[in-house]
Amino acid sequence: MPTVFILFGFIFRFYSNDHAPIHIHVIKGRTRAKFTIAPVELVENHGLKPAELKLVESVIEENQEVIAEHWNKYFNNGDKLNED
Numbered sequence: 001m002p003t004v005f006i007l008f009g010f011i012f013r014f015y016s017n018d019h020a021p022i023h024i025h026v027i028k029g030r031t032r033a034k035f036t037i038a039p040v041e042l043v044e045n046h047g048l049k050p051a052e053l054k055l056v057e058s059v060i061e062e063n064q065e066v067i068a069e070h071w072n073k074y075f076n077n078g079d080k081l082n083e084d
Contacts, residue, residue, distance in 0.1 A: 004070045007059055010052075012067070014074060022071045026056050037064050 003013045004024065011027045023036045023043060031047030033056065040060050042053060060067065 002070065002074050004067055005063075008055065010056055010059070012059070012063075014071060018075070022068055024060060024067050026060075028052070035060050037067050040064065 001013050001015055003011055005012050009028050012024050013027065015025065021036055022038065023034055026033045026035065026048070028048070031052075032044075033042060033046065033048045033053065034044040035042055035057065037060055040057055042057070045053065048056065
């Protein structure tokens with residue numbers, strides 16, 4: 001499970017068997033959520049509070065390119081972050 005970064009106690013990571021579209025899993029303790037990154041959208045939430053979701057969403061928005069670079073490097077698929 002590649003970890004992209006840890007910020008504010010949240011672990012931002014991929015799973016080794018993940019699939020397109022590019023997305024990130026966010027874990028804090030026993031809570032977790034999943035977001036796509038282009039556009040940044042919540043896919044699943046398992047226990048994160050609304051304020052935590054807002055914080056995590058802003059972190060993902062600020063780091064879309066970093067997350068996409070890590071995804072592409074790990075999965076070696078050459079996909080690029082689509083920016084409109």
